[in-house]
Amino acid sequence: MTIEQEIAKRRTFGIISHPDAGKTTLTEKLLLFGGAIQQAGAVKSSKIDMHARSDWMDIEKQRGISVATSVMAFEYEGIKINLLDTPGHQDFAEDTYRTLTAVDSVVMVVDCVKGVEIQTEKLMEVCRMRSTPVIAFINKMDREGRDPYDLLDDIEGKLDINVHPLSWPIGIGKTFKGVYSLYDKSLRLFQPSKQRLYEETVKLSDIDSPDLEKFIGEKDAAKLREDVTLINELYGDLDLDDYLSGKIAPVFFGSAVNNFGVKELLDTFLKISPNPKPRNTDLREVLPTENHFSGFIFKVHANMDPKHRNRIAFLRICSGKFVRGSNYYHTRQDKKFRISQATAFMAQDKETIDEAWPGDIIGLYDTGNFKIGDTLTDGEKGTFKGIPSFSPEIFREVVNRDAMKTKQLEKGLSQLMDEGVAQLFSYEMGARKAVGVVGQLQFEVIQYRLKNEYGASADFVPIQVYKACWISAKDPKKLSEFIDSKQRHIARDKDGKLVFMAETRAWLQMVQDNFPEINFHFTSEF
Numbered sequence: 063m064t065i066e067q068e069i070a071k072r073r074t075f076g077i078i079s080h081p082d083a084g085k086t087t088l089t090e091k092l093l094l095f096g097g098a099i100q101q102a103g104a105v106k107s108s109k110i111d112m113h114a115r116s117d118w119m120d121i122e123k124q125r126g127i128s129v130a131t132s133v134m135a136f137e138y139e140g141i142k143i144n145l146l147d148t149p150g151h152q153d154f155a156e157d158t159y160r161t162l163t164a165v166d167s168v169v170m171v172v173d174c175v176k177g178v179e180i181q182t183e184k185l186m187e188v189c190r191m192r193s194t195p196v197i198a199f200i201n202k203m204d205r206e207g208r209d210p211y212d213l214l215d216d217i218e219g220k221l222d223i224n225v226h227p228l229s230w231p232i233g234i235g236k237t238f239k240g241v242y243s244l245y246d247k248s249l250r251l252f253q254p255s256k257q258r259l260y261e262e263t264v265k266l267s268d269i270d271s272p273d274l275e276k277f278i279g280e281k282d283a284a285k286l287r288e289d290v291t292l293i294n295e296l297y298g299d300l301d302l303d304d305y306l307s308g309k310i311a312p313v314f315f316g317s318a319v320n321n322f323g324v325k326e327l328l329d330t331f332l333k334i335s336p337n338p339k340p341r342n343t344d345l346r347e348v349l350p351t352e353n354h355f356s357g358f359i360f361k362v363h364a365n366m367d368p369k370h371r372n373r374i375a376f377l378r379i380c381s382g383k384f385v386r387g388s389n390y391y392h393t394r395q396d397k398k399f400r401i402s403q404a405t406a407f408m409a410q411d412k413e414t415i416d417e418a419w420p421g422d423i424i425g426l427y428d429t430g431n432f433k434i435g436d437t438l439t440d441g442e443k444g445t446f447k448g449i450p451s452f453s454p455e456i457f458r459e460v461v462n463r464d465a466m467k468t469k470q471l472e473k474g475l476s477q478l479m480d481e482g483v484a485q486l487f488s489y490e491m492g493a494r495k496a497v498g499v500v501g502q503l504q505f506e507v508i509q510y511r512l513k514n515e516y517g518a519s520a521d522f523v524p525i526q527v528y529k530a531c532w533i534s535a536k537d538p539k540k541l542s543e544f545i546d547s548k549q550r551h552i553a554r555d556k557d558g559k560l561v562f563m564a565e566t567r568a569w570l571q572m573v574q575d576n577f578p579e580i581n582f583h584f585t586s587e588f
């Protein structure tokens with residue numbers, strides 16, 4: 063196959079949702095269709111197996127959340143689907159943000175009872191930053207949820223994106239009878255069942271077909287006709303370019319646990335979702351079809367096996383063909399590495415692969431050479447952009463509790479930061495270090511891992527910091543004047559970039575007013 067054909071048959075996407083909306087259930091059903099798993103329940107049970115295998119994950123096991131982002135690849139109707147799972151728990155949101163940089167599109171699950179929830183709003187912000195195409199799946203239609211028009215308004219209002227329904231529900235909760243597909247004008251009839259793979263589909267000539275009454279009764283047929291007429295008037299035909307540029311989200315209704323509407327979602331997704339697209343490095347735009355290999359690391363997962371201090375770096379391929387055993391150029395280290403071990407993530411199993419193509423995610427065994435954001439190429443310089451760090455929400459100072467283990471603490475902190483578990487800020491004055499996280503739970507993970515993996519013991523003491531602001535100025539003199547005047551509050555991030563640690567919101571505002579020549583940024587990429 064040519065590289066163009068390989069690219070045309072690939073879809074790399076992520077599912078996002080607020081916890082409990084049904085992401086895991088939907089993932090599982092998609093894997094069932096792909097033949098990647100044989101039975102319902104397999105995704106959850108394998109999650110538990112994974113916990114049992116891995117010591118440090120005890121924390122998440124206890125709390126019943128998924129810290130890890132995993133990749134599941136499967137084939138369906140000749141298309142290679144790379145599905146990137148994202149931690150739903152908000153304390154690990156940064157991990158999810160980074161995973162979203164490696165996908166080409168997103169499916170967003172919304173609970174029809176709860177509507178759009180806070181975590182979905184935050185994740186959608188990240189999608190908007192990158193104009194990622196989004197499809198919405200309104201789930202749990204077997205429950206007494208909100209009115210569908212209301213749900214569409216909720217998505218438009220809270221997520222700042224236009225919607226375009228491609229299916230329309232007939233009833234909801236106890237009266238839910240199925241959906242009418244506006245996309246292919248068919249009727250899909252609902253029967254609650256966890257095991258069934260295919261819903262009954264009735265092809266109609268159009269919405270005026272008398273068959274409608276036969277299947278859903280007079281009352282529902284009349285209501286559906288009214289709804290469909292209104293929807294067609296309101297939304298017209300879907301403009302695919304608007305979806306592909308992230309302006310409009312097609313919407314589907316269904317029930318993941320009953321496997322209803324999932325096949326419809328998957329089939330339409332394959333027809334309309336984007337395959338791997340060009341990406342920018344700091345030097346140029348890289349087309350996926352180029353023969354030159356390139357890719358970037360978006361996740362580093364440590365200690366998959368606690369007995370061996372190994373890490374897996376997740377690499378998203380952006381262009382060219384990956385060939386195991388080749389030497390690839392690490393742009394940050396300005397060095398070539400021979401990649402002799404690489405893993406594919408076919409469903410739950412990891413298997414060695416010899417080649418991979420744009421859109422694919424491969425796992426590279428790592429002994430400490432890779433950090434999040436690193437770029438590999440076949441020789442060209444230029445680093446992929448778009449994996450920013452965001453200012454954390456909670457800051458604490460690191461206090462070493464075991465002077466004999468200072469080296470271990472430093473090593474542990476540095477490696478955990480490479481993995482992106484949290485962000486470390488080293489103050490310019492004194493040897494103070496602050497760790498910033500998105501959620502409290504991350505401190506527990508860090509503390510636990512420092513102890514268990516590095517034998518180091520540290521406390522995390524609260525400090526007064528409201529935001530970490532990356533600073534820049536046109537005039538270098540002004541920047542150094544600012545740094546001199548705020549010395550106690552200046553730190554450096556993991557890449558040595560200058561950061562102003564603002565104590566409070568009001569104070570930050572005052573400093574911004576007093577130093578108009580200084581630019582304050584809330585993400586590391588500006």
Ligand code: G4P
Pocket residue numbers: 079080081082083084085086087088150201202203204205316317318319320
């Ligand atoms: P998450 O990954 O987004 O956190 O959600 P998950 O799939 O784990 O689903 C959360 C709960 O919602 C699960 O129930 C799941 O069975 C249920 N669910 C998913 N889809 C539907 C649906 O279409 N209709 C209804 N009524 N429920 C749905 P649970 O009780 O937490 O777990 P379980 O014991 O059912 O596995």
